Amino acid sequence: MAEAEAGRAAIRRALRSLKRRHLAEEGAHSPAIEALTRPFAAHALEWKEKAENHELELQQCYKAQSRLSEQLVTEIEEGKASKALLKEKEAMITSLQAELEKTSEENVQLKQSLDEKTKALDLLIQEHQIVKAELEQALTKLKAAEEENQSLIDRWMLEKMKDAERLNEANAMYEEMVLKLKTAGVGGIQHNAQQEADGIIRRSEAGYTETPIPSTCTITIRAHDGGCGSLMFEHNSDKLISGGQDQTVKIWGAYTGALTSTLHGVLGSVNDLAMTNDNKFVVAACSSNKLFVWEVNGGRPRHTLTGHTKNVSSVDASWVKSFVVASSSNDRTIKIWDLQTGFCKSTIMSASNPNSLAFIDGDIICSGHRDGNLRLWDIRSGKCTTQIAAHLDVTSVCVSRSKKFILTSGRDNVHNLFDVRTLEVCGTFRATGNRVVGSWGKPCMSPDENCIVAGSSDGSVYIWSRLKNETPTILQGHSSPVLASAWCGLGPLATSDRNHIYIWS
Template sequence: MTMVEAEAGREAIRRALRSLRRRHLFEEGAHRPAIEALARPFAAQAVEWKEKAEEHELELQQCYKAQSRLSEQLVTEIEEGKASKALLKEKETLITTLQTELEQTREENMQLKQSLEEKTRALDLLIQEHQAVKAELEQALTKQKVAEDENRNLIDRWMLEKMKDAERLNEANAMYEEMVLKLKSAGVGGIGGIQHNALQEADGIIRRSETGYMDIMETPIPSTCRITIRAHDGGCGSIIFQHNTDKLISGGQDQTVKIWSAHTGALTSTLQGCLGSVNDLAVTNDNKFVIAACSSNKLFVWEVNGARPRHTLTGHTKNVSSVDASWVKSCVLASSSADHTIKIWDLQTGFCKSTIMSGSNANSLAFIDGDILCSGHRDGHLRLWDIRSGKCTSQTFAHLDCSSVCVSRSKNFILTSGKDNVHNLFDLRTMEVCGKFKAMGNRVVGSWGRPCISPDENSIAAGANDGSVYIWSRLKKDGVPTFLQGHPSSVVSSAWCGLGPLATADKNHIYIWT
């Protein structure tokens, strides 16, 4: 294409554009009234629509605000719902736990109900037994009254017999004086001998009347070891004789209590079931029960003919050092412990009746009568207690450390021993020392040495660390003891049988002396 042709084409295009512009202007002028007429209602509607749009915008804002509030409420409700669900879960767990506890409570209630029924039956049985015992007590009181009446009658008869004896004695004295006068007048010799015999006879009658016709058999001093018994493995802790028999009871570290014949040395019975070493033994006054005080803080009670314990007495919190049974009431026991207490027990029930608090440990105790007991303490004092009130009625200083007490048969004397290697004999009526026994080489065996008094109360026997047994006479003032030798080790305990033999025990053996 040439330049001329291009220029001609551009010129044609310019003319076409001018023609179109003129046509547009013409058409715009022709349709202007219609356009203006149509524009006027659209403008009014635009204002109305604008107002409506503003209203709708306000409503939309309010809706947004309401939606925001609802969203916040929804979030709050959701959180509260979650908390309610958690609380509901906790409540369900709590209900399950409470249901379990309710079932357990029901079971415990059933058990308690059964226990209550058993206790009720036991109480009914005890009430019946109490009524029976009360009836027996009334019968015993009636018998006691009858016995007292008979005793008064016997005393009256005895006094009458004494008056008759006195009258006969006066008659005999009158006859004697008459015979002496006749012999003097007749000049017969030998008057002094006749007079001496008559005075001796009268003196004997008077002395027998003063003692109430009681014939006390003198206890011989033993000198020979007749029987040796190997009693317990590990050592023998305590020995005691049954009342008025030759049965010897021993307890040791092998946790057994054994009964021996002192006449033959034969083992007659073994009582088992105790826990811990046996520290002390006691026998009831009717010889029916044996009691052992043990290192396990307990006491064990056997029937003499039984192999297993009838009662286990618990309540002490430390080692039980001593035990004794009442001489008057066979069902009453007393025990002392390193927990600073003395406990009174009822053998019929196996329960503690009362507890006496002491500032110092009681190493040993013994009953004096039904309601009074004595005890030797680590602070060196000898104390008397009234078990009815639990109060100390008397005390006196005995040793640096009082390790043992022993009451005589007549209840007139108390023998105490201490770590000062002295044995003191107290007169119970005055609580004063009426005898002091000590010897060179006689050393008390710790806190467990147990000396004893002879049945006639004239001799005291005590073991020593060197294996010797020392026997002093209460009546002799020289204080020289008799020695019994043969033990290979320290003598820890001694017991004097009412029928004569003396028994002593060391770590491994029991010796019976006659």
């Protein structure tokens, strides 16, 4: 304590000494100061103005300094934010680098796995190619075996058919000779034997009568407006049935030309007609994608068959089963119908539009297609059993009364006759002026199957002999393209054009 008090006292003494010294110096220098201040007084106003100016500039500098300070603070804050963002980016970069390293490692692993799988795939492809080659070889062998088997079966069936035909011929000849022995004397027998040797007498079948070739138009009927595209006769009857673009089906007397009944209710043009084997029902295929069924007695509508999605081009009824009908359409399908219920029993898909079809027996139908092929179908399985190239475009198919021949027509203006047993062409018929009328032309065969009839676009009707290589008989009279033809089992031939039906005898 004593030392602190002594220090403070020394300090006070020193301060008093300094004060006295200052006062002494101020008194000594006062004259000089006064002398110096006198010149400055004269410049006081000027200096005052300068001071004011300097003060104003100083204020402006303060303001500028304030703005700069604010900007500096803002920039410092932005710098801090940028620094923080930079730290975040650096952290993100570090994280991404870590992920990149991890992804690179995974990529290396995936690449190794891909290489292994690629090698395995190459191995599988090689094995697949080897197996495929072996399969192709096996299929080739199988196809060859099937073809050989089919050829053997066809040859065997042909031989069996020939044997059956020879046996039938022998039996028929035996029965005929027995009949002749009963009805003729010795001279008559010798005369018949001589005729047989000369080829004059031919083997007869039950109900067979040779059909004469017509030459004269006996009746002309104005039937339908717009065109009569379909004709057919009732089985073992002279009733003629026609269908046209006027949406009607009409039944006529072939010998009188009288209209006996008209069936109404059709929607669209009638493209084709069919009659059941008992002559009870008429079926019309129409452009409205439907088929219409009537009872012949009374003309009462029975069914409207729906299911096709496009124009129904053809229809035929089984000659074995009374209630089974087949139809073809431009929707590339063939449908089998049950007339008892009016429902579709099955649908057969085809690779090409079927333009026409016909029954060969109770379960087999043949169809002509736009791709030029003739196809045979088993309606029980729905499979195509045989396919034959017939024309460039098959427009019509007709089966003979005995079901032994198939007559086809095409846009190549050729009519081919196929043997049902061998499915080989047994006759080709063409003429210089004969032109098939598009998909409308419907040729036919005579009841004795010796003549082929086809209409032409020039209005002519051509009749060829199946057995004789002669110039065809040409019937003139139509004024427009001949669309359809039908030959009655009792004799008359009917042909139609755009408006009329001609009966020839």
